[in-house]
Amino acid sequence: ETGVTQTPRHLVMGMTNKKSLKCEQHLGHNAMYWYKQSAKKPLELMFVYNFKEQTENNSVPSRFSPECPNSSHLFLHLHTLQPEDSALYLCASSRPGQPSGNTIYFGEGSWLTVV
Amino acid sequence: DAKTTQPPSMDCAEGRAANLPCNHSTISGNEYVYWYRQIHSQGPQYIIHGLKNNETNEMASLIITEDRKSSTLILPHATLRDTAVYYCIVPYNFNKFYFGSGTKLNVKP
Numbered sequence: 765e766t767g768v769t770q771t772p773r774h775l776v777m778g779m780t781n782k783k784s785l786k787c788e789q790h791l792g793h794n795a796m797y798w799y800k801q802s803a804k805k806p807l808e809l810m811f812v813y814n815f816k817e818q819t820e821n822n823s824v825p826s827r828f829s830p831e832c833p834n835s836s837h838l839f840l841h842l843h844t845l846q847p848e849d850s851a852l853y854l855c856a857s858s859r860p861g862q863p864s865g866n867t868i869y870f871g872e873g874s875w876l877t878v879v
Numbered sequence: 880d881a882k883t884t885q886p887p888s889m890d891c892a893e894g895r896a897a898n899l900p901c902n903h904s905t906i907s908g909n910e911y912v913y914w915y916r917q918i919h920s921q922g923p924q925y926i927i928h929g930l931k932n933n934e935t936n937e938m939a940s941l942i943i944t945e946d947r948k949s950s951t952l953i954l955p956h957a958t959l960r961d962t963a964v965y966y967c968i969v970p971y972n973f974n975k976f977y978f979g980s981g982t983k984l985n986v987k988p
Contacts, residue, residue, distance in 0.1 A: 870922035
């Protein structure tokens, strides 16, 4: 248990569906992250939020729409996805600006299959 | 892109120390080095991090060279459960953690 909870753990969706992934952290952090990991590939940083403000969008297609309503919650809204978007989506959180560093903690991930 | 380079794979006998190297030659003076591992595509697990001094916790030790251009993660007594991909990371702007391909550690009986 890392203090970062992702739901659902598994999701199957059609290419015309709209679904959302949810992430919640109970660590008092103020930065949250979305990563994508396709099969046998390194993790790809998608989005970074600091104090609810998006500070990084790593050229992610608009069919992925993040939302950060507060520092504890992060959503990834999915719309009109392609089969190649099937992957493990990982959420993480951290508290930047600490003198001891900025360790990020990951959730267990949401497995997404697009059919 | 990741700011570190690591060997793609390493083998280690069970019960022996596993020493995983990492090069980060462009690291600046106030940047930390972080180590994570990932088992069977679960979420990456934080192991340890350091700035200048060597660090030790219940999981591992981190040895950083004096010039800070490289480091070594040491698992003192590797077990089969330590088989995983190990990532060495120096973040951009302190909070952008880019993962490279890491080192696949195979612990063998």
